[in-house]
Amino acid sequence: MAAGAAVPGLFFAFAAMVLLVFASVSSPTWERISYLDASTGGSTTHFGVFGYTGSDTHVGWYFPGSLGDDRINDGLFHNLTIVLILIPIGAGLSGLAVLFGLCGAAYHRAGTVFMTLLSALAFLVTLVAWVVEMVLFGIARKHMRDRGIDATWGNANWIVLGALVSLFLAFFAALCGVFGRYGRRRAAY
Numbered sequence: 001m002a003a004g005a006a007v008p009g010l011f012f013a014f015a016a017m018v019l020l021v022f023a024s025v026s027s028p029t030w031e032r033i034s035y036l037d038a039s040t041g042g043s044t045t046h047f048g049v050f051g052y053t054g055s056d057t058h059v060g061w062y063f064p065g066s067l068g069d070d071r072i073n074d075g076l077f078h079n080l081t082i083v084l085i086l087i088p089i090g091a092g093l094s095g096l097a098v099l100f101g102l103c104g105a106a107y108h109r110a111g112t113v114f115m116t117l118l119s120a121l122a123f124l125v126t127l128v129a130w131v132v133e134m135v136l137f138g139i140a141r142k143h144m145r146d147r148g149i150d151a152t153w154g155n156a157n158w159i160v161l162g163a164l165v166s167l168f169l170a171f172f173a174a175l176c177g178v179f180g181r182y183g184r185r186r187a188a189y
Contacts (some may be wrong), residue, residue, distance in 0.1 A: 006112040008177065009176075009177050011092055011170075012166045012169040013122075013170040013174070015163075015170075016119075016163040016164075016166035018178045019166065020088070020090050021088075021154075022159055023156045026050075026156045027046035027053060028051045029048070030055060032048055032155075035157055036141055036154055038144055039151075039177070040150070044103075046141075046154065047137065049087050051170065059085050059163035060080055060082035068140075068143075072143050075156050079138040080135070085127070086125050086132070087129045089125055089129075090122050090163070092168065097122055097170065100118060101174065104174075112177045113178055114175055116171060118176060119170040123164065123167040126160065137153070138188035141153070164170075
């Protein structure tokens with residue numbers, strides 16, 4: 001029997017999954033979505049999870065020589081670009097929360113319980129990823145601006161923030177949905 005109590009959490013988990021998938025396929029795969037945009041010499045370089053404009057797609061990367069300096073191209077910042085893999089991991093956990101939410105909405109309370117747990121885990125992973133990417137690209141933006149390079153925030157920062165808020169709402173909606181009605185109503189005699 002369908003349980004309407006699981007539907008709001010399912011909606012928010014699905015919204016977070018879509019937003020995190022969009023943020024994951026940022027530059028160099030999809031140039032319209034980026035975390036940091038740096039303009040120099042008439043061209044703009046967009047930075048994303050798996051690289052930047054013109055680079056190969058891979059986990060962990062260094063800033064290009066014309067934009068990066070020795071301070072932001074050291075091992076620490078390279079490791080922080082590796083941590084950006086948490087954004088696609090958050091998308092995967094949100095997707096699993098959606099699958100369990102479908103089970104909870106269609107059949108059983110256990111699906112809603114697992115949706116609650118997975119949306120909480122996805123929230124924590126996304127929170128860590130958002131803090132890391134804001135620190136990473138914030139410091140890189142400051143270093144570039146100090147050297148006279150026009151560096152601005154990209155739209156993916158706010159897409160991940162929207163997914164973070166959506167996962168927060170998914171957790172609490174799913175938590176409330178656990179206590180919803182899942183059985184059949186008895187017919188009145």
